[in-house]
Amino acid sequence: xxxxxxxxxxxxxxxxxxxxxxxxxxxxxxxxxxxxxxxxxxxxxxxxxxxxxxxxxxxxxxxxxxxxxxxxxxxxxxxxxxxxxxxxxxxxxxxxxxxxxxxxxxxxxxxxxxxxxxxxxxxxxxxxxxxxxxxxxxxxxxxxxxxxxxxxxxxxxxxxxxxxxxx
Numbered sequence: 001x002x003x004x005x006x007x008x009x010x011x012x013x014x015x016x017x018x019x020x021x022x023x024x025x026x027x028x029x030x031x032x033x034x035x036x037x038x039x040x041x042x043x044x045x046x047x048x049x050x051x052x053x054x055x056x057x058x059x060x061x062x063x064x065x066x067x068x069x070x071x072x073x074x075x076x077x078x079x080x081x082x083x084x085x086x087x088x089x090x091x092x093x094x095x096x097x098x099x100x101x102x103x104x105x106x107x108x109x110x111x112x113x114x115x116x117x118x119x120x121x122x123x124x125x126x127x128x129x130x131x132x133x134x135x136x137x138x139x140x141x142x143x144x145x146x147x148x149x150x151x152x153x154x155x156x157x158x159x160x161x162x163x164x165x166x167x
Contacts, residue, residue, distance in 0.1 A: 044129035054126035064098040112141035
């Protein structure tokens, strides 16, 4: 009788435990991505650089590019700033977190990217964090193919990163 009761309990709770573990792994992956994006903003501000985060939709990988912005020399013409790539991570100027591509865990993928005011289909997503703390803004939609989905949004005015759940 006791064994039968335990068998029933395991049959009921087993799938819930499995889905709970998967859900925790998905949330952890999304939170790690948001943390890396916050680090990119902080790095751009503290080092007076431009940090670009870009990903192909459908993939699990986000790549970063860091550029110096310095005033243009008097002989130069243009916008007032020149953009130059910084040395590689082996030159000790790029933190390791940006030197290698960031890879989402498990079956989490970059599903969609959009701007708050535009409904245009993209094949990749990219956000630029600027030295003043602002950004180009955008919303990354992440999750496994079957959901749940999460939106990691970057505010264009403040550059702040927020996470929202979208079922």
